Amino acid sequence: MADAHLNAALPAPAHPQAKPGYGKRSAPDQRPRGARDFAHLRTREAAIAAYIDRMPEGTAIGYKALAAQLADYGQQACGKALNFLSEAGHLRRIKEHLQLDDNTFRWVTHTFFSRTPREDDWWRTFVESMRGIDLTERARRARAAEATEAGDVGDTGDVEPAPPNPAPVAPPAAPAASPAPSDAYRALQRLGRAEPRMTLSAAECAALEPLVAQWFARGATPQHLTRSLTEGLPPTLHSPGAIARTRLEKKMPPEPIQERAYVDRVVMVCIGCDVPDNVSPLINGVCVECREEMTAYDAAEEAGIVIDRVPDTFRRVPAQVDVARRADELRAAAGLKARPLARPTHSEVPGGCETTAH
Structure with missing residues (x-):
């Protein structure tokens, strides 16, 4: 209807x-x-x-x-x-x-x-x-679904391959720029500033870099790392790299607890x-x-x-x-009991006179 x-x-x-x-x-x-x-x-x-x-x-x-x-x-x-x-x-x-x-x-x-x-x-x-x-998992699935749909948009079916072209002659390669050091590497590099006896070589910094990256992934800050590696050292240091590795492994922060919304x-x-x-x-x-x-x-x-x-x-x-x-x-x-209606007061009625609605 x-x-x-x-x-x-x-x-x-x-x-x-x-x-x-x-x-x-x-x-x-x-x-x-x-x-x-x-x-x-x-x-x-x-x-x-x-x-x-x-x-x-x-x-x-x-x-x-x-x-x-x-x-x-x-x-x-x-x-x-x-x-x-x-x-x-x-x-x-x-x-x-x-x-x-x-x-x-x-x-x-x-x-x-x-x-x-x-x-x-x-x-x-x-x-x-x-x-x-x-709710955390639901949001993750929603983001994954959106990413999948966005990826499907560009799929327009089979595309005819372009005819082969002669390979261009590559120009002489420029010298490759050295990659910027990571935050973990720089934190190890700066240890000697806080404690000269913990100055590490370039090889030691590269070898310990993955451990420091784990610290940072678990929420540690560079200041926290520096204190953990430089405080309470013995009077004599024979191998700062070995001491740094031992402390990095034994004092590794715990995995962060991922709170979830529900x-x-x-x-x-x-x-x-x-x-x-x-x-x-x-x-x-x-x-x-x-x-x-x-x-x-x-x-x-x-x-x-x-x-x-x-x-x-x-x-x-x-x-x-x-x-x-x-x-x-x-x-x-509807045959229902009427609710009491508030009567307007003298001050609520324009002109001071009570009116009746029609």
Whole structure:
């Protein structure tokens, strides 16, 4: 029933990106994209779902960002549509608690989208599977995949070999420049400045260079190396090269511990109000109070109550709508208990007179 309205929402190339680590994520194992992916949804939800489906990874997927891009729907309509897409199994909002490789922690929020509608049990199993994910390894694999794809770009198939050309006559070779000494070699070369008795020959520096390179690879600094090789020496030195080798081997720093980033905890939160499921039970990703609002929204539409879906930013003259009273009317239309409305005080009403919204 919504097929005719899908193209109006496509494509979504200019949608703003979320903050790094946030935004849209695609759920795994989805079926290929088809013309009737969202035919089971109402027109509004189908159009917004088709738009989200084509949004790149990491784009902002909140109702405000959607309303700013979709002129046909305001913030209220987009927010309710996200609730209904969660109810239909296409969306879940998930908070991940990360322990990073520098031993700091932070929460990130992703909205996972599935073109294929999923049952609530599938989403809960998916959330459980995220706990303990090694983010360091995942990032390494992503970089490797990007490098592989970049390498494939230059592969254009078989190339006909060029005809052979006579080998050019090489000009006389210039004298080869000596390679610059490594940091390890220079550190050994400078030992004699800190302790003249530890002055090493060029041959000794070259022979000990690989050991010093291992020190530096394990995080040692030139100052650390110099102290280790020059402090506490015996009164008489017969072979500074032998003493340097013994100390380099016996005092070798340990291999550095590679801290890894991983997902410490995972919490599913309500798509409408972000309340976590360990605070308020969620059904299909929606909490009890937001589900009541969904029921009121449905009842209002069935009763023919016009729900403003165009934001004021798209109007020449902003609509004068009492949002709290309109929400109360929707709840009443659904037979739900009305929430108490705060009455404006004398100072809050222009001119000092109490007014009634119509």
